[in-house]
Amino acid sequence: MYATNYHRASSVADAVKLQSSSGEAKYLSGGMTLIPTMKQRLAAPPELVDLRHVAEMKGISVSGNRVRIGAGTTHHEVSTSAELKAVCPAICHLAALIGDPHVRHMGTIGGSIANNDPAADYPSAMLGLNATIITNAREIPADDFFLGLFETALEDSELVVAVTFDAPAKAGYSKFANPASRFAMTGVFVAKAADGGVRVAVTGAGSNGVFRHAGLEKALATNWSADAASGVTVDASDLLADIHGSAEYRANLVKVMAKRAVAAT
Known part of the structure; x- marks a missing residue:
């Protein structure tokens, strides 16, 4: 690694002050991404502000x-x-x-x-x-x-x-995990609010990151069941394709994970 100055913040105000005084400092929480990135020399923050003791x-x-x-x-x-x-x-x-x-x-x-x-x-x-x-x-x-x-x-x-x-009236989460990293190749969180409103969020599959799926939300608002999710069309054009799976594969996973998430509620 390389030289970096370490600061242990004692409060939120202290952390913000330490970060602002440098302008290039990075907040350090669990360090699950930042530390490996620094070890690979893909990031080189001159200052670290540790938040673990706040x-x-x-x-x-x-x-x-x-x-x-x-x-x-x-x-x-x-x-x-x-x-x-x-x-x-x-x-x-x-x-x-x-x-x-x-x-x-x-x-x-x-x-x-x-x-x-x-x-x-x-x-x-x-x-x-x-x-x-x-x-x-x-x-x-x-x-x-x-x-x-x-x-x-x-x-x-x-x-x-x-x-x-x-707290929702009902909620569930299901993901198809990469067996090595345990990150989501596709994960779906479904929630039904006390007023009946439904939200469905998808991670691991979007080419631009996490997103809500309007079609699944509409279907589940009408009929909160795994069968309702089965009938929804998931467009693969905006989904991620990589060595782990094609966009079409992830489109199918969105439906499967949505069904499992609803069934778990």
Whole structure:
């Protein structure tokens, strides 16, 4: 590796101040993407601001129907939270499918959504649950947060502090995982709100990252069943094609994963 200055932030305000004073500093949460990227010399930030000890960014709270998850909460903590499982077991299931035990104990929900890997699991949950991304400066609806491959609405020094959402009436997540990385070749998060509104978000398959599927949403709003998803046409023209699968293959996976996600609710 190469020389870099390490800073341990003690609060959100401290982290933002440290990052802003440099202009080139990178926030370090779980480090699941940043550290390997630095080891490969694909990134060379001169400053790192470690967020792992910022207490105000940790923890899960459920108040009635409202859920708040601190950005520094690990995947393991999300997957094993009894309080969260009582109101939204789908997101606990999603977190349990991420990577391996090491990744789940180090990686954080805030790091995942801020990185916005096109095959990551959490972005689909944020879109599916109509979540709000809370930063040190503002609140951003999930629909406005994810802009493209590894691209979000975050400004340079902006920091994800927490995510909030209303617990759904029903929700499910299913993914076809790459056997080596456990990233989603295709993952589908389905959610039905208390008012009957349906949202369906797809990760791992879109050529421009996570996206909502209007056809599946319409079908499931009319009939919340796996059979309803079977009759939906998934256009392959905007889907990813790589060594792991063609766009047409992923189009079929979208339907299959949607059916499994609905069946799991």
